[in-house]
Amino acid sequence: MLVRMSVIEINGLGKEYRRRRGGRMRAVDGMSLSVPAGGVYGFLGPNGSGKTTTIRCLLGLARPSAGECRLLGAAAPEELPDVIARVGALVEMPGLNPGLSGRQTLGILAAAGRLSRRSVDDALEQVGLAGRGDDLVKAYSLGMRQRLGLATALLKDPEILVLDEPANGLDPAGMREIRELIRRLGTEGRTVFLSSHLLAEVEQVCDQVAIVARGRTVTSGPIAEVLAAARPTAMSVKVRNLRGGARTLAAAGFGVTLADRRLEVAVEPARAERVTRALVADGHYPTELRPMETSLEDAFFALTGDPTGDAS
Ligand SMILES: Nc1ncnc2c1ncn2[C@@H]1O[C@H](COP(=O)(O)OP(=O)(O)OP(=O)(O)O)[C@@H](O)[C@H]1O
Ligand SMILES: [Mg+2]
Structure with a gap:
């Protein structure tokens, strides 16, 4: 029997932060969602709704106060080392050294991860930077930097890509480029988990969505169903x-x-x-x-x- 496993499983996740002037705030408050393998899954919610915090917990960058996250079946953070080689992530904009070329940037990461030189060329090709790989990062436009960021996440040829607002700050043309890239990645058999606060951006690329507000999931499912249910009939x-x-x-x-x-x-x-x-x-x-x-x-x-x- 073929069981389609959830590649990301989040159950009752909570994350509290201490406020500087005392008391606590719940950045994530009972978040639950389940992401099937393959395609693009939109993680959608307004600013401050807990998307980045959830992603940080999922990747082992923050410790949950409650609940659990599983990535490819591995519990975060303890079991993540077993699966992290199969996961590419881009959480907020990575610090890119402006004095290096795109190719050098990726080369350093590939060497650190014991990946082949080939992986650098492949990643540059995937994000459409093959022709500009030897230019310095400081000569890149914002859109090109975002694409280089995506290339860093693609180096490992990962099964899952976790992308936190990869199109942030881009103009409509830049957004479209990133959108087309993400759509292509999602149809290659990978799973892309894509956070955004822009419904229109997500709607055009996602197969499924979870809509979140105030640290919890409001609704989730195939995008057409979620939107149809949300529309009042009058x-x-x-x-x-x-x-x-x-x-x-x-x-x-x-x-x-x-x-x-x-x-x-x-x-x-x-x-x-x-x-x-x-x-x-x-x-x-x-x-x-x-x-x-x-x-x-x-x-x-x-x-x-x-x-x-x-x-x-
Ligand atoms: N390290 C931290 N310390 C204290 N509060 C935090 C911390 N990180 C996040 N928060 C708070 O948790 C809430 C959720 O933040 P988070 O960054 O997860 O939201 P988000 O959905 O990613 O928002 P955006 O769309 O603006 O990126 C916010 O109120 C934020 O101020
Ligand atoms: Mg965020």
Whole structure:
């Protein structure tokens, strides 16, 4: 029997920090998620929602106060040495020496990790820096530096890539480059665990997502399902006599609110016919009836509550 293992398993993770002026704050508070092998998994939440702290716990860079993390089946931090060779990570921007070339930067890391020279060329090729590998890092654009950072994570040819906001600070073109690279990596049989505070960025590359707020998972699953569930279902209805129409719909059992020159009716678009029937039966003829658009941003805010998401 083939069992698809979770490559990342986080269960009831908690991480508390002491505040400088006394007391404690919970940066991560009961985070749970499970990442299947293969594809891109988005770890999405507003600033301060505990993404970096979770990733640090997962990689053994911070010690959890509660719960557990497993990476390729190994418990963090104790068992990580067994699997870390199969994991590439990029947590916040790595300090790159501006006086070295991209190739030298990777060469030093490859030597430290006893990896072949070949791995350097491969990594440069993967991130599209093969032609610029001998230029100094200080001559790189921000986007090129981010790609060099990704190359450092790719050196080991890892099964799992853990990337904490790899497109931070990039312009739309730079973001697209990183996005295309990540999508390609995710279709090569690797698993990419990608954190971001930008829903639009994640939506375009991820197969699955976990949406987090205030240190815990709000929802998770295939991205289409998560977003569909987050979207409220409502119809926008226009009739000449708005107040009369609202009374009719309320009497027929619909949740209805009077908005600016239209009615918002809580009903699935598939059942819109009932709205029309109720209105017409009472002498109100709809001049417009359409599903209300909910932007992805609205869905994200609806799920995470406070748009600032500040856990403090
Ligand atoms: N070393 C630390 N000491 C004290 N508090 C910390 C520390 N690291 C993080 N925090 C706090 O924990 C909370 C979560 O921070 P974290 O960096 O994990 O969020 P994040 O989701 O990665 O945010 P962003 O999108 O801004 O990167 C924040 O309120 C932050 O101030
Ligand atoms: Mg972060």
